[in-house]
Amino acid sequence: xxxxxxxxxxxxxxxxGARLLxxxxxxxxxxxxxxxxxxxxxxxxxxxxxxxxxxxxxxSDWMDAHFLxxxxxxxxxxxxxxxxxFQNDLSPERLVAHLASGRxxxxxxxxxxxxxxxxxxxxxxxxxRDFIRSVGFVDEIxxxxxxxxxxxxxxxxxxYHIRRGxxxxxxxxxxxxxxxxxxxxxxxxxxxxxxxGQTSIMFSDQPELIIRxxxxxxxxxxxxDIADLSGLTRAQRDFLELYTMSRADQVIAxxxxxxxxxxxxxxxxxxxxxxxxxxxxxxxxxxxxxxxxVARGPSEFLNPSEAAHIYAKAxxxxxxxxxxxxxxxxxxPILDAGADNAFMPLLQSLNCFYLDKWQESETLAKEGLQxxxxxxxxxxxxxxxxxxxxxxxxxxxxxTRHFAKAFWAKPLRPDVVVLGSxxxxxxxxxxxxxxxxxWSLQRVVRQRRFPPFNNLYLVQHKVVSWRPCNFDFVLxxxxxxxxxQRARRLFDQRKRLETLNAALDELPDVPTDDPxxxxxxxxxxxxxxxxxxxxxxxxxxxxxxxxxxxxxYQKRLAELCEAEGDIRAAHRTMTEALDCDPESPFLLFAMxxxxxxxxxxxxxxxxxxxxxxxxxxxxxxxxxxxxxHMRRGNKNKARPYLEKARDLYPPYxxxxxxxxxxxxNK
Numbered sequence: 202x203x204x205x206x207x208x209x210x211x212x213x214x215x216x217x218g219a220r221l222l223x224x225x226x227x228x229x230x231x232x233x234x235x236x237x238x239x240x241x242x243x244x245x246x247x248x249x250x251x252x253x254x255x256x257x258x259x260x261s262d263w264m265d266a267h268f269l270x271x272x273x274x275x276x277x278x279x280x281x282x283x284x285x286x287f288q289n290d291l292s293p294e295r296l297v298a299h300l301a302s303g304r305x306x307x308x309x310x311x312x313x314x315x316x317x318x319x320x321x322x323x324x325x326x327x328x329x330r331d332f333i334r335s336v337g338f339v340d341e342i343x344x345x346x347x348x349x350x351x352x353x354x355x356x357x358x359x360x361y362h363i364r365r366g367x368x369x370x371x372x373x374x375x376x377x378x379x380x381x382x383x384x385x386x387x388x389x390x391x392x393x394x395x396x397x398g399q400t401s402i403m404f405s406d407q408p409e410l411i412i413r414x415x416x417x418x419x420x421x422x423x424x425x426d427i428a429d430l431s432g433l434t435r436a437q438r439d440f441l442e443l444y445t446m447s448r449a450d451q452v453i454a455x456x457x458x459x460x461x462x463x464x465x466x467x468x469x470x471x472x473x474x475x476x477x478x479x480x481x482x483x484x485x486x487x488x489x490x491x492x493x494x495v496a497r498g499p500s501e502f503l504n505p506s507e508a509a510h511i512y513a514k515a516x517x518x519x520x521x522x523x524x525x526x527x528x529x530x531x532x533x534p535i536l537d538a539g540a541d542n543a544f545m546p547l548l549q550s551l552n553c554f555y556l557d558k559w560q561e562s563e564t565l566a567k568e569g570l571q572x573x574x575x576x577x578x579x580x581x582x583x584x585x586x587x588x589x590x591x592x593x594x595x596x597x598x599x600x601t602r603h604f605a606k607a608f609w610a611k612p613l614r615p616d617v618v619v620l621g622s623x624x625x626x627x628x629x630x631x632x633x634x635x636x637x638x639x640w641s642l643q644r645v646v647r648q649r650r651f652p653p654f655n656n657l658y659l660v661q662h663k664v665v666s667w668r669p670c671n672f673d674f675v676l677x678x679x680x681x682x683x684x685x686q687r688a689r690r691l692f693d694q695r696k697r698l699e700t701l702n703a704a705l706d707e708l709p710d711v712p713t714d715d716p717x718x719x720x721x722x723x724x725x726x727x728x729x730x731x732x733x734x735x736x737x738x739x740x741x742x743x744x745x746x747x748x749x750x751x752x753x754y755q756k757r758l759a760e761l762c763e764a765e766g767d768i769r770a771a772h773r774t775m776t777e778a779l780d781c782d783p784e785s786p787f788l789l790f791a792m793x794x795x796x797x798x799x800x801x802x803x804x805x806x807x808x809x810x811x812x813x814x815x816x817x818x819x820x821x822x823x824x825x826x827x828x829x830h831m832r833r834g835n836k837n838k839a840r841p842y843l844e845k846a847r848d849l850y851p852p853y854x855x856x857x858x859x860x861x862x863x864x865x866n867k
Contacts, residue, residue, distance in 0.1 A: 207305040209234075209284075210269070210277055212241035216249045217439045218463025225332040225467065226315050227308050229325065230284075234293075236300055240267050241274045251435040256339075258440055263337025281305040284315065292319055314466055330469035333444065345428040345441050352427050353448040358400045360449035361389055362461035366406030369506045376543035376574040378513040380654065381456040385511050386410070387487040387494070388475045392453060393418055395483070402426075402449065404442055404461075409503055443467070453478055491515050496527065498534045505540035516548055520660040521653065525555040543574040547583050547658065554590060555663050563590045577852035581611035582658055585620040589664075592629025600624060601631040605818040610850050612672055612688045615651040616658050622669040634818055636679045636787035637753040642717040646674045646704050673701045677724060678753065679787070681794065682821045684853055692728050701725060716744045720754055727761070734765040745774075752778040756791055768799045786816035790825075813842055820849045824856055836863050 211227040213219045220242075227238035242255050242264075255264060269277070284306050287296045296317075300306065308315075314329060316322035338346065353360075364382045367374045393401060393414075402422040405411050411423050424430060427445060430438045439460075446452055446464035452472045454461030465472030475484065494501045495515045499508035512535055519528040529552040536545055546569035553562030566587040569575065575583065588603030604624055607617045624630050625644055632640055648671040650661055661669070673691055676683060680691045691697055702725045711718050720741065727737040741758045748754060755778035763771040775795050779788045789812035796805030806829045813826035823846035830839035840863060847856040 204301070204303045206236045207281075207300040207303050208236055208277070209238040209306050209308050210241060210274070210281060211238060211308045212244045212274075213309060214244050214247045214249075216459070217252065217436065218443060218459050220249075220252065221333075221440070221443070222463055222466050223308060223310065224336060225329050226310060228332045228335050229328060230306075230308065230315070234297065234300060238267065239269045239273075239277070239305075241269045243271070244274075251439070254434070254436065257434050257436050258338060258342060260337040260339055266337075277305045278307065281307045283307045284310060288317060290317065290319075293317065326471075327469040329467055330447070333447075333467055341433075342437060342441065345430075346444055348427050349441070349445040349448050352422075353400075353402065353445065356400050356450070358402060358449040358451075359392070359396060360446045360452045360461075360464070361392075361401065361403045362446065362452065362454035362458055362464075363389065363403065363405035363407065363410050364455050364458050364460075365410065365503075365507065369407070369504065369510065373574060373576065375506050376572075377576040377579055378510065378544050378658075379457075380514055382458060383510050383514070384455045384475060385487070385491045385494075385514060386414075387490040388479070388484070389414070389453075390417070390490075391483050391487045392475070392478055393421070395479070402445070404446055407503065451478075488515075488518055492519060492527075492531075495531050499538040499540070505535060505538040506542055508535045508538070509540040509542040509545050513544065513548060516552070517654050517657075517660060520552070520555060520663060525552055525663075528552050529556060529558075543569070543572045543576070544579055544658075546572070547575075547579060547586070550583070550586055550590075551659055554586065555660075559590055559593055563587060563594075566590060573851070575852065577850075578611055578614055580850070580852045581607040581614055582616040582620075584610075585617045586659075589620045589624055589629070592624045592627065597629055597631045598634070600629050601634045602818050604630060605634055606820070606849055608672070608675075609682050609818075609820055610684050610853065612676060612683050612685060615656055615669075618648075618672055619651070619657075619659060619661050619664050619669050621672065622667070623665045625670060626665065626667060636675075636682070637751075637756070637782075637785070638675050638678065639717040639721070639753065642708075642711070642721070643670060643672075643674050645708055645711070646671050646701075647707075648700065648704060671701055671704045673697055674704075674721065677701065677721065678757065682787075682790075682819055684820060684850070695729070698725055698729055702729065716748050716751075716754070720744045720757065724757060734761060737761050738765060738767075750781060752781050752785070752788055755781070756788070759791075759795065763795060763799065771795060771799070784815055786812040786819065786822060789815065790819075790822050818849065820846050820853065820856075823849065827856065827859065831859065831863070839863065 209227045209230045211223040213223045224240060227240070231238040281304060282299060290296065314322060314326050316325050368379050368383060369375060400422065403411050403414055404424065414421055415423065424442055424445060428441070430441060443460060443464050446461065447468040449468065451470060452461050452465040452468065454472055454474065456474050462472055479487070491511065492515045495512050499505050502508040502511065512531060515531070516528040519525065529549065532545065532549045532552060536549065546565045550562045550565035550569060553565060566583055569583050570580065570587065584603045584607035588600045588607065591603065592600035604621055608621060611617050647668040650668055651657055676688055676691050680689045683689050705718060705722055708718065713719065723732070723737050723740045726732045727734060738758065738761045741754065741761055745754045745758050755774050759771045759775035759778065762774060772795070775792045779792050782788055789808050793805040793808030793812060796808065810826050810829060813822050816822045823842050827839045827842035827846060830842065840860065843856045843860050847860060
């Protein structure tokens with residue numbers, strides 16, 4: 202009896218574009234590996250209610266042939282492997298054997314054309330354009346698809362996608378900037394002018410913008426020129442717009458737009474951004490027109506929120522070119538017009554910071570931090586900015602409190618790193634509020650500058666003239682205090698360890714046998730596998746003997762001993778560190794965590810609670826103390842610690858949720 206081969210199973214939990222690409226990828230794989238495909242359209246945890254009625258799109262015959270119910274999916278998944286399990290193979294043999302054995306492959310890739318190392322992606326990409334016709338769409342959909350093909354295919358058409366919609370008007374999206382999703386109208390105008398005489402079509406989730414463009418460019422097409430979609434469901438409209446966009450010869454869109462990215466993939470072409478289709482001179486001219494429009498005021502935009510989002514792009518260019526006064530002046534009318542976007546006070550506070558308007562900058566930052574809509578990343582930047590302002594005013598203790606809140610929440614956020622570097626370089630930090638760190642060495646452990654306008658609000662050269670610090674040097678010893686999961690995973694990310702190691706190698710005036718440098722290198726070498734745990738212990742013991750008063754080196758030695766299973770030595774060494782500074786919340790916390798990890802939970806929890814009582818600014822310590830009391834059933838004792846953790850960093854929802862649970866269990 203011949204065994205039935207395995208199939209490719211596609212599933213995605215998100216929306217239209219990703220699901221379509223998943224199906225097309227399955228069609229391609231099934232064709233190339235001589236098998237079939239199935240679709241799990243209703244995976245557990247799916248978040249796309251508009252797609253809950255697939256019969257709006259697909260024929261019953263096609264769904265009967267290709268859709269899986271939950272029982273069928275569960276049966277196939279038992280022996281399935283994910284597609285990525287084969288993506289490092291250099292030949293197809295293992296995948297072919299897997300399918301031949303009757304086992305299936307789960308395909309969840311949704312935004313890229315998938316190709317294995319032995320395949321030519323450029324030969325695969327153009328095939329996607331025809332795969333879409335293998336899907337069984339209902340007649341109502343097929344008729345409009347045919348019209349789109351007749352109108353656009355092979356006509357040299359440019360399709361433009363303008364992203365606005367919920368970013369302008371929806372919660373919580375309007376309250377943070379989206380520089381990779383929003384492009385100003387001036388960029389689209391520049392390309393339309395450049396390609397006059399060629400057919401173009403525009404798509405947008407903000408219909409008013411298309412109307413505005415149609416007035417200036419009457420020959421510009423829109424979806425309604427091909428078919429009236431007003432009577433269709435959202436799923437049908439979304440698909441037909443996406444399909445129509447895919448029939449263009451080029452799709453021009455913002456850097457990040459799932460919708461246009463999917464259309465480009467389906468088209469068989471790479472999506473283009475404005476850097477691909479405009480020269481540097483054309484981009485600069487477009488930027489100049491953006492700045493001019495922003496200066497004319499919010500009446501030039503759809504609403505104050507759009508003015509705020511476009512202003513966010515213009516302000517960085519102005520500041521980068523030392524036109525900070527213009528950036529400051531242009532923000533005022535937008536704020537006065539009622540733009541309530543939570544990022545606007547942050548941008549204006551930055552303008553004041555550049556202009557040495559310290560009091561106004563602090564007032565804006567202080568008020569901005571009260572906005573409940575401020576995103577967690579933006580809250581961290583605002584905290585760091587307020588810390589930098591207070592540092593300038595000589596208020597080191599208050600400055601450090603704000604920096605600590607920002608750092609422990611988002612230690613990898615570029616704005617936090619740059620502002621924190623400035624504070625460290627200018628001696629604006631009170632080290633007593635921070636854990637034991639070789640701060641004199643940290644001042645010279647640097648990293649490359651962040652790319653301009655890349656995930657940054659501030660303009661670096663206006664904040665620090667030197668390269669920013671590499672604060673992974675702090676996380677080398679205290680990553681557990683960070684709320685950000687990526688920051689906590691330092692030892693799982695070899696590239697970060699290698700980058701930090703290279704930064705230590707570049708220090709110009711620090712001898713290699715300096716205990717500060719030598720000690721840090723030992724820890725890195727151990728985690729990079731360059732020396733053994735026993736060698737790391739021997740070297741660190743030498744450092745502790747040379748600098749016996751350093752609690753940091755003692756902590757490092759204790760943790761190395763713990764990792765090698767010498768628990769007695771670990772306890773003894775950490776106790777010696779704590780004896781040097783018995784009220785340090787950080788050493789109390791480190792000792793408590795060591796005791797917990799080595800089986801002395803009660804003693805460990807007692808020290809963590811003591812750490813929280815001595816600590817002023819560390820959310821992780823306060824939160825852990827609250828959780829200890831929660832586990833013990835001491836709700837009234839848990840509440841003050843959880844409230845302090847919440848108040849230190851309100852956007853971090855964990856402690857708010859725990860307080861709500863406490864309130865609900867009264």
